[in-house]
Amino acid sequence: MRPTVHDIAAAAGVSLATVDRVLNQRAGVRTVTREKVEQAIERIGYVRDVAAANLAKSRVYPFVFILPSGDNSFMRGLEEQVRAAIGRSAVERTDITVVTVPAFNVEALVAALDEARAGSPAGVAVVAIDSPDVIAAVDRLRAGRIPVVTLVSDLAGSKRDHFAGVDNIAAGRTAASLMGRFLGGRSGPVAVLAGSMLVRDHRERLDGFRTVMAEHFSGHALLPVIEGQDDPALVEKLVGKALAASPEIAGIYSLGAGNRGLIAALKRRVNAAPVCVIAHELTQHTRAALNDGLIDVVLNQDAGHEVRSAIRVLKAKADGVAVIGAQERIRLDIFLKDNLPFEQDSNQAPAEGRQD
Amino acid sequence: MRPTVHDIAAAAGVSLATVDRVLNQRAGVRTVTREKVEQAIERIGYVRDVAAANLAKSRVYPFVFILPSGDNSFMRGLEEQVRAAIGRSAVERTDITVVTVPAFNVEALVAALDEARAGSPAGVAVVAIDSPDVIAAVDRLRAGRIPVVTLVSDLAGSKRDHFAGVDNIAAGRTAASLMGRFLGGRSGPVAVLAGSMLVRDHRERLDGFRTVMAEHFSGHALLPVIEGQDDPALVEKLVGKALAASPEIAGIYSLGAGNRGLIAALKRRVNAAPVCVIAHELTQHTRAALNDGLIDVVLNQDAGHEVRSAIRVLKAKADGVAVIGAQERIRLDIFLKDNLPFEQDSNQAPAEGRQD
DNA sequence: AATTTTCTGATTTACGTACATCAAATTTTC
DNA sequence: GAAAATTTGATGTACGTAAATCAGAAAATT
Numbered sequence: 155m156r157p158t159v160h161d162i163a164a165a166a167g168v169s170l171a172t173v174d175r176v177l178n179q180r181a182g183v184r185t186v187t188r189e190k191v192e193q194a195i196e197r198i199g200y201v202r203d204v205a206a207a208n209l210a211k212s213r214v215y216p217f218v219f220i221l222p223s224g225d226n227s228f229m230r231g232l233e234e235q236v237r238a239a240i241g242r243s244a245v246e247r248t249d250i251t252v253v254t255v256p257a258f259n260v261e262a263l264v265a266a267l268d269e270a271r272a273g274s275p276a277g278v279a280v281v282a283i284d285s286p287d288v289i290a291a292v293d294r295l296r297a298g299r300i301p302v303v304t305l306v307s308d309l310a311g312s313k314r315d316h317f318a319g320v321d322n323i324a325a326g327r328t329a330a331s332l333m334g335r336f337l338g339g340r341s342g343p344v345a346v347l348a349g350s351m352l353v354r355d356h357r358e359r360l361d362g363f364r365t366v367m368a369e370h371f372s373g374h375a376l377l378p379v380i381e382g383q384d385d386p387a388l389v390e391k392l393v394g395k396a397l398a399a400s401p402e403i404a405g406i407y408s409l410g411a412g413n414r415g416l417i418a419a420l421k422r423r424v425n426a427a428p429v430c431v432i433a434h435e436l437t438q439h440t441r442a443a444l445n446d447g448l449i450d451v452v453l454n455q456d457a458g459h460e461v462r463s464a465i466r467v468l469k470a471k472a473d474g475v476a477v478i479g480a481q482e483r484i485r486l487d488i489f490l491k492d493n494l495p496f497e498q499d500s501n502q503a504p505a506e507g508r509q510d
Numbered sequence: 511m512r513p514t515v516h517d518i519a520a521a522a523g524v525s526l527a528t529v530d531r532v533l534n535q536r537a538g539v540r541t542v543t544r545e546k547v548e549q550a551i552e553r554i555g556y557v558r559d560v561a562a563a564n565l566a567k568s569r570v571y572p573f574v575f576i577l578p579s580g581d582n583s584f585m586r587g588l589e590e591q592v593r594a595a596i597g598r599s600a601v602e603r604t605d606i607t608v609v610t611v612p613a614f615n616v617e618a619l620v621a622a623l624d625e626a627r628a629g630s631p632a633g634v635a636v637v638a639i640d641s642p643d644v645i646a647a648v649d650r651l652r653a654g655r656i657p658v659v660t661l662v663s664d665l666a667g668s669k670r671d672h673f674a675g676v677d678n679i680a681a682g683r684t685a686a687s688l689m690g691r692f693l694g695g696r697s698g699p700v701a702v703l704a705g706s707m708l709v710r711d712h713r714e715r716l717d718g719f720r721t722v723m724a725e726h727f728s729g730h731a732l733l734p735v736i737e738g739q740d741d742p743a744l745v746e747k748l749v750g751k752a753l754a755a756s757p758e759i760a761g762i763y764s765l766g767a768g769n770r771g772l773i774a775a776l777k778r779r780v781n782a783a784p785v786c787v788i789a790h791e792l793t794q795h796t797r798a799a800l801n802d803g804l805i806d807v808v809l810n811q812d813a814g815h816e817v818r819s820a821i822r823v824l825k826a827k828a829d830g831v832a833v834i835g836a837q838e839r840i841r842l843d844i845f846l847k848d849n850l851p852f853e854q855d856s857n858q859a860p861a862e863g864r865q866d
Numbered sequence: 867a868a869t870t871t872t873c874t875g876a877t878t879t880a881c882g883t884a885c886a887t888c889a890a891a892t893t894t895t896c
Numbered sequence: 897g898a899a900a901a902t903t904t905g906a907t908g909t910a911c912g913t914a915a916a917t918c919a920g921a922a923a924a925t926t
Contacts, residue, residue: 884911
């Protein structure tokens with residue numbers, strides 16, 4: 155049988171109350187006694203039963219998720235996943251609040267972070283914008299001992315506890331590697347379409363892409379980056395213009411959102427040479443375009459995994475316990491037409507069994 | 511506050527004992543009373559607190575994992591992941607037994623399955639071999655109400671509860687798609703290297719690969735399949751012979767294990783035209799070969815995810831509850847040199863915090 | 867040595883559920 | 897309508913931990 159607090163007490167020759175004081179770092183234990191207890195814990199290999207502890211504490215974890223608002227399929231999918239997690243809150247002992255703020259708006263994000271702090275939650279997950287003000291706001295949370303996880307886009311230089319997202323430099327490198335190889339012998343420049351250089355994930359993808367293109371596929375010139383603000387209408391206009399200006403374009407790397415606009419622009423092209431298109435995030439639009447052959451590769455991060463991982467990490471940080479490192483690494487999915495997963499509701503439940 | 515059994519009793523106007531009888535499907539409750547209680551449960555939205563229930567029951571889940579033995583990096587990595595899970599058993603309330611049986615040996619596997627059944631565990635996970643005898647043995651387990659999850663290689667036609675592994679047809683299709691595009695204009699036949707056509711995953715990968723090659727890249731002839739039994743020495747011999755016999759080979763798809771042999775054979779080749787190599791499973795050998803440019807793509811399934819998923823599903827099946835479908839879908843990782851994850855111990859723990 | 871302060875022990879209640887026992891009420895059967 | 901069978905209620909204990917109270921012991925201070 156697994157040792158309990160009673161076994162610690164017996165092994166250390168102290169009372170249950172003293173064991174409890176040591177375990178829960180309460181005051182009123184002499185250092186010698188504390189060490190005696192800690193040695194006993196070590197010796198008998200005691201591991202706290204988290205389930206029982208949570209039960210006794212009636213623990214719930216109030217978390218705040220801060221996401222960009224707006225018409226962005228990926229972000230709306232992310233929000234849907236957070237809401238799915240809210241649906242599981244009874245089982246997972248969470249109490250999650252979702253806050254949306256206008257995209258690429260530093261002041262709004264800082265205000266949301268500060269407001270979250272005022273509610274003193276057990277943790278905050280945030281899709282970060284790279285800015286000194288945001289870093290300061292995150293560090294204020296951390297100064298108040300509130301764990302912070304960045305979601306999707308990281309915030310280097312801040313004291314955030316963890317980043318739940320993909321390695322975006324690797325994503326950019328991968329895009330370049332696939333682009334170069336898919337183009338094979340073909341010549342022609344490559345266009346890059348981004349949302350905004352304000353967010354770190356976009357910048358990192360661009361860096362990775364540029365590095366590998368320059369290193370291995372320098373035959374393809376890179377056209378100036380198109381900044382579409384993740385806005386489909388704007389993207390469509392800008393891409394259309396770029397395609398008209400450089401009809402010899404061989405490839406397009408779309409590293410942000412607003413892919414609906416890209417797809418619309420591609421559809422309007424007729425009798426033109428094939429273009430290798432690599433885009434990010436699997437949405438209904440990119441999925442359809444992949445199936446139609448308009449897009450060649452979709453690089454994806456699984457929003458559901460990111461949300462679940464963020465929650466696990468926030469819980470662990472709130473409790474001061476370790477996490478399974480490998481489980482929390484968010485992987486970059488590479489989707490071709492051939493390995494598209496079946497479409498399904500993100501929060502469907504199997505027919506059999508009842509959630510209890 | 512979340513409703514408890516007491517709330518059900520109050521809402522239904524019955525005693526706690528009756529609620530307990532209904533919840534745990536004990537005898538001695540009239541149908542009308544049972545329905546009254548069930549309606550109350552529905553009405554107040556009661557969800558059983560699994561942690562408290564497990565605590566009260568002192569529940570542990572005895573599971574058996576049956577894996578192939580032998581010198582196969584992927585399978586050994588899988589076993590390591592199972593042992594890592596054993597290390598978490600105190601926290602996860604599991605009691606896992608690992609059984610290894612000779613690879614591709616139907617009788618040994620059937621014997622292991624029957625022996626597992628004799629111990630009446632709460633669930634069995636097995637790397638299956640496709641054979642009527644194995645199907646029968648799995649169905650015997652299911653007949654004894656023991657949940658079964660197939661791991662890595664599925665067992666179609668059996669009554670297994672779940673498959674924790676990748677879609678291998680999609681994997682084969684993806685390999686073909688990448689192979690065809692990477693070869694670009696180059697001509698030459700493509701060789702396929704398999705372990706054994708006895709296991710379903712290898713057969714499915716081959717099917718998917720052949721289909722897409724025939725459909726889109728028929729310019730490349732497929733050489734007869736080389737069956738290397740996942741044995742590095744044998745593989746090296748056979749691949750060396752094949753390369754000598756057909757020096758114009760443009761690509762190699764290695765869909766099984768024994769990649770050490772493949773890599774050795776490739777290294778011995780000098781002054782020959784480049785070959786596009788796509789292999790399965792990220793091991794220290796394939797990782798190094800990818801970095802050296804000997805292998806172009808590694809398709810991978812994350813053994814850690816598979817093991818953790820198998821455990822989650824077995825628990826859920828044992829308890830008769832639902833699982834998060836999307837979370838249990840094992841994804842196919844596509845690794846290029848550019849998106850290789852950092853090497854790390856599979857069961858390392860962060861420095862800060864203590865597991866309690 | 868007496869007093870104050872700090873530390874430790876003993877005990878109890880609680881968390882939400884499982885499970886067992888026995889008495890009481892209700893229904894069924896003859 | 898009485899006896900038998902079934903159903904329901906009341907109650908207590910247990911799981912492993914948290915948290916509180918209060919008495920008593922041990923140290924530190926005077």
